[in-house]
Amino acid sequence: MELLQGAVRAYAWGSRTTIPELLGRPVPSPHPEAELWYGAHPGDPARVRRADGSEVSLLEIVDADPHGQLGTRCADRWDGRLPFLLKILAAEEPLSMQAHPSAEQAAEGYAREEAAGIPRDAANRNYPDPTAKPELVCALTEFHALAGFRDPYRTVRLLREIETPGLAHYVELLAGQPDPDGLRALFTTWITLPQSALDELLPEVLDACVRHVREGGEFAVECRTVLQLGEAHPRDAGVLAALLLNRVTLRSGEALYLPAGNLHLYLYGTAIEILANSDNILRCGLTPKHVDVPELLRVVDFQCGDMPVLTGEPDGSAAVYRTGTPEFQLSRVDWDSVDRREVELDGSGPEILLCTAGEVLLYDDEGTKVELRRGESVWRPASDPAVRVRAVGEEVAQLFRATSGTSLRGH
Template sequence: MELLRNAVRPYAWGSRTTLAELLGNPSPAPHPEAELWMGAHPGDPSRVVDPSGAERSLLERIDADPETELGADTVARWGNRLPFLLKILAAEEPLSMQAHPSAAQAAEGHAREEAAGIARDAPNRNYPDPTAKPELVCALTEFHALAGFRDPVRTLALLEAVRTPGLAPYADLLAGQPDSGGLRALFTMWITLPQTALGNLLPDLFDACVRHVKDHGEFALECRTVLELGESYPGDAGVLASLLLNRLVLGPGEAIYLPAGNLHAYLRGTAVEILANSDNILRGGLTPKHVDVPELLRVLDFGSNDMPVTTGEDRGRLRVYRTEAPEFELSRVTWAEADRDEVALPGGTPRILLCCAGTVVVGDGERELTLRPGHSAWVPATDPDLLARPSGDGEAHLFVATTGTDAPSHGER
């Protein structure tokens, strides 16, 4: 059980204050800070800090003794690789609209691009990793997102509410086939529209959205999103595609699970994200980066429904966000201001602990580690069970990331 020193990723959509203030650094930061990475991805592995203050890459440490660090079961299933990556996301502006491949698609795509000699950091590389990238995001603040295709019947109601002469043929297309096939056809048409066609279509759509918002219409939130995206990404086909997706507002502690093929875009807010240890992204818009339309269409799931929001499963003092992903499982412990109870954290698997509020003391009976906001710790699989308790006044929040249990999710609203 040792502290981690983690990399901050400076993407343009990040906040100049959120991560800086969480980590106790000068705020505002000189540049946007978007993600704090905790794990052993080769792109930015965490560094383990021993009691003497010496640091070593978590990736190197796992490679040196995988069975001690990961446990025999994890090594048997995943090899000498920590299968999950934990992040804090600080989104000041929308992220790109994107989806991630299944395990089979990732393995095939990675092998294909390796054989073609495409550099892993090339702008047109889709599959830098040979593994899937399911993910779960849990809100720390109010968190706004687009995720999953909305029921076509509801989407038709939205398209009628903002109907324009230019939009009418597309609405009629979906009305003639209000199912996954119709969604695929409409999305494909929109994402491949020439720039001149987008330039003719979007201004009237924006006017209709303004009117709908002023009239306090049923789809005011979706219309405000179209207007915001249109301002941030003028002429981008992702603005149109946003009309097809569920628009979500998560409260603190609420989470969504995004399996392979789920088209999504995080819009703003702060959240903890856990995902398979992969950086495979197929972008679909809201970005100046490479968009590979044929490959995106190959991995997208056009199944539609309301996007399930989970508050986690109650397991004693732990709230466990269980999913079908075998690579990861995320749990959360929250102590109210007057609550000072110790909470058991079972061992036997590799774990990363992350404190997001207050101060938490974690110990195994022989030694203790104090975690403050933004601090995290690496716990090898061979370490014993731990006890965690808050220290000081106020609330305290601790997240525990580990390998998955292959169980379905529960606690959905």
């Protein structure tokens, strides 16, 4: 059990205050800081702080002893790689609209691009690795997202509320087939429109959204989101695609699970994200990065309906966000101002423990003690003994626990 220092990622959509404030650094930061990575991702691994004050990459530690660090089952299943990546997201502006492949799609796409000789770091590479990328996002503050295709009957109502001459044909296209196949047809039509047609249709749609918001219409929140995206990306087909997705607002502690094929877009807020340790992303738009429409259409899942919001199932003293994903599991422990109960965490590892509020003390039967304040974390390899944790002081405290899937823990 050793202290872990996350890797800060700077992207234009990030916040200048959230991550610096969490880490106790001067606020605001010189540049937007969007993500804080706690993991062994080759692109930016976290660093373990040794007792002597030295630091070493978590990736180096795992590579040097995969079975001891990950446990035999986990190491064998994931070829000696830590299968998950834990992040803090600090979004001030919307990210790109995207979906991720299934394990089978990733393996096939990776093999195809390897055979074609596309460099793994090329801008037009869709599959830099052969693994799936499911993810779960859990709100720390109010968190806003678009995720999954809305029930088509409700989408038809929205489109009729903002209907314009240029939009009418597309409304009828979905109204005539209000199911996943109809959504696929409309989505495909919109994201393959010639730029000249898009330049005519988008201003009409945005003007109609303005009117709907001013009138206090039923879909005012959805229309405000489309207007926000349209202002940032005035000629992008992703703005139209946003009309088809569920608009979700998560409260602190609520989460969304985004399996393979789920089209989504994070809009604003601070959250914990846990995902498979993969870089496979198929973008739909709202980004200057590579968009491969045919490949995107192979991956996107057009099943529709409300997105389930997870609140965490009680499991002893923890709330567990169950997804069945083999790569990861996320759980949360909360203490209020009077609750100072002791919680035991088994020694099945590997895991990362991250304190997001207050202060907690971790200790085991071998005499190891680590105190975590807000923003601090530890790495616990599979070989570690069970650890107990309790809140320190009188403040509200919160601890997140990131592990591999239940079937792959231990030795």
